Structures are given as C-alpha cells and as structure tokens.
Amino acid sequence: MTKQAKNREPVVPPKCAGGIIDSHAHVVKEYFQEERELILDRALAMDVHTLINPAVAVEGIEELLELIESRASVYGAAGQHPHEARFWSPEHKEKILRALTHPKMVAVGECGLDYFYNNSSREEQLTAFREQIEIAVALDKPVIVHCRDAWEDTFDLLKSAGQGKVRGVFHCFTGGPEHLDAITALDFYVSFSGILTYNKATNIQEAAALVPQERMLVETDCPFLSPQKVRGERNEPAYVWFTAEKLANLRQTSLETLASQVSSNAGALFRLPARGFK
Numbered sequence: 001m002t003k004q005a006k007n008r009e010p011v012v013p014p015k016c017a018g019g020i021i022d023s024h025a026h027v028v029k030e031y032f033q034e035e036r037e038l039i040l041d042r043a044l045a046m047d048v049h050t051l052i053n054p055a056v057a058v059e060g061i062e063e064l065l066e067l068i069e070s071r072a073s074v075y076g077a078a079g080q081h082p083h084e085a086r087f088w089s090p091e092h093k094e095k096i097l098r099a100l101t102h103p104k105m106v107a108v109g110e111c112g113l114d115y116f117y118n119n120s121s122r123e124e125q126l127t128a129f130r131e132q133i134e135i136a137v138a139l140d141k142p143v144i145v146h147c148r149d150a151w152e153d154t155f156d157l158l159k160s161a162g163q164g165k166v167r168g169v170f171h172c173f174t175g176g177p178e179h180l181d182a183i184t185a186l187d188f189y190v191s192f193s194g195i196l197t198y199n200k201a202t203n204i205q206e207a208a209a210l211v212p213q214e215r216m217l218v219e220t221d222c223p224f225l226s227p228q229k230v231r232g233e234r235n236e237p238a239y240v241w242f243t244a245e246k247l248a249n250l251r252q253t254s255l256e257t258l259a260s261q262v263s264s265n266a267g268a269l270f271r272l273p274a275r276g277f278k
C-alpha cells in the first residue's frame with residue numbers, strides 16, 4: 001500500500017468474473033520493490049489474469065525474463081523507449097532480438113516517438129523506431145507504439161518501414177477521433193490508460209466511444225497514470241478495472257461485455273495462448 005492509500009478508505013475497483021487483461025504494465029522492481037509479488041497477487045485476486053510488461057530499455061530485459069519465467073500471468077515485450085533512443089546501437093538491437101526468442105516475449109516495444117519530452121533527438125528517435133518496426137516485421141510480432149505529439153511521423157514510419165505488414169497497438173492513447181482513420185487504415189489497435197478517466201480528457205473519451213470494438217484495449221501503464229478514483233496513488237494492474245469501467249460507460253455497454261472484448265482483442269493481438277493457469 002502506498003502512503004496515500006493508508007490515509008483513507010481503500011477504493012475497491014469494480015470487476016467481473018471473466019477477468020481482464022492489462023495490456024501494458026511496468027511491474028518492475030525499480031517501482032514496486034519488495035511489494036511487487038504482492039501487487040501481482042492482488043492483480044490475480046482481482047481477476048486481472050494476464051498482463052503484458054514491455055521493457056523500456058535493454059537494461060531491464062534480464063529482470064523481465066526472470067519475471068515471465070516465474071509468473072504465468074505475465075508476458076513480456078522487448079524494445080527501446082523513445083526517451084532511450086539516444087542509446088540505440090547494434091548491440092541493443094542484438095539483445096532485443098535475443099530476448100524475443102523467448103516464447104513469452106510477445107511483442108516489440110515499447111518504442112516510438114515522443115516529441116513532447118524530446119529526451120532524445122528526433123533523428124535518434126526516428127532511427128531507433130524504424131529499426132524496431134523492421135524487427136517486428138521480420139519476426140512477425142506486434143509493435144507496442146508510444147506516440148506523444150508525433151502523429152504524422154509515427155504514421156509515416158509505420159507505413160514506410162512497416163511495408164503494409166506491421167501490426168500493433170498505440171498504447172496509452174492520447175489522440176482523438178481525428179487520429180482514428182489513420183490508425184484503422186494501419187489496422188492497429190488503440191489502448192486506453194487511466195487518462196481516459198480524467199475529466200479533461202474529452203478528446204480521448206470521444207475517440208473511445210468511436211473506436212471499432214475489435215480494436216480497443218485497456219492498460220494501466222503502471223506505476224504511472226492512476227485512474228481518477230485512485231489518482232495520487234501508485235498505479236497497479238488491479239486498477240485497470242477503473243479504466244475498463246469508464247470505457248464501458250462511454251460505449252454504453254456492460255463492464256462484463258467490455259472486459260471480455262478487450263481481453264479477446266489483446267489475446268488476438270499478442271497471440272496469447274488460451275488461459276491455462278490458476
């Protein structure tokens with residue numbers, strides 16, 4: 001429990017028996033320390049039966065491989081975040097390729113372009129992203145795209161380097177209805193994070209009501225971006241239900257229907273095996 005949580009009544013997320021997949025969570029020790037196992041147990045207790053944990057840098061791959069070996073509910077992805085693009089090298093590419101030979105490493109990413117923070121130059125970001133799209137095509141794995149204030153370049157690169165063969169997801173979607181045509185044309189998925197629950201996120205909410213049902217996912221992107229009802233707390237996979245609840249409301253459907261749809265979408269995108277664990 002975080003400090004904030006100790007000081008008030010805990011907010012219990014809604015859930016339903018069929019469970020749900022958190023399509024993007026960073027359940028790494030750097031953020032959760034010794035509480036990590038507790039948080040993973042809590043996710044299972046809340047029927048968050050599967051989560052995808054993308055690495056953001058090669059330094060995190062070893063820990064991630066240990067995690068997916070020890071936890072049936074956790075799958076991984078290997079990539080280099082745009083913030084880290086300045087460190088991109090042939091050695092990094094090699095490490096990512098090697099990590100992706102593990103059967104539970106289901107995607108390339110997260111990778112992409114972030115022109116809001118610009119922690120790496122645009123040239124560095126474009127190079128690292130292009131080469132990771134090429135890896136995704138070569139290995140026939142989906143790519144987990146981080147896109148912040150870089151829509152045109154992202155679409156262009158996915159088209160040119162993706163050669164019509166790349167598939168994937170725009171994680172932590174921060175766009176609006178105006179971006180959906182291009183995303184649909186690429187046949188990509190859209191994943192909604194806790195941002196969807198914020199009052200000011202009207203543009204994202206409009207898009208959420210419109211995205212084709214077979215193309216939507218939900219995620220926490222924990223430990224960041226806690227949904228409104230637990231804002232200020234450290235985010236964790238169990239809280240994906242708050243975002244699912246909001247998405248169900250926006251789409252005027254039941255939480256159960258929504259959870260089942262986003263989970264089967266994630267299963268299709270990441271080619272997850274049918275659930276075979278306790």
Ligand SMILES: [Zn+2]
Nearest residue numbers: 110146171172
């Ligand atoms: Zn991201």
Ligand SMILES: [Zn+2]
Nearest residue numbers: 024026110221
């Ligand atoms: Zn992330």
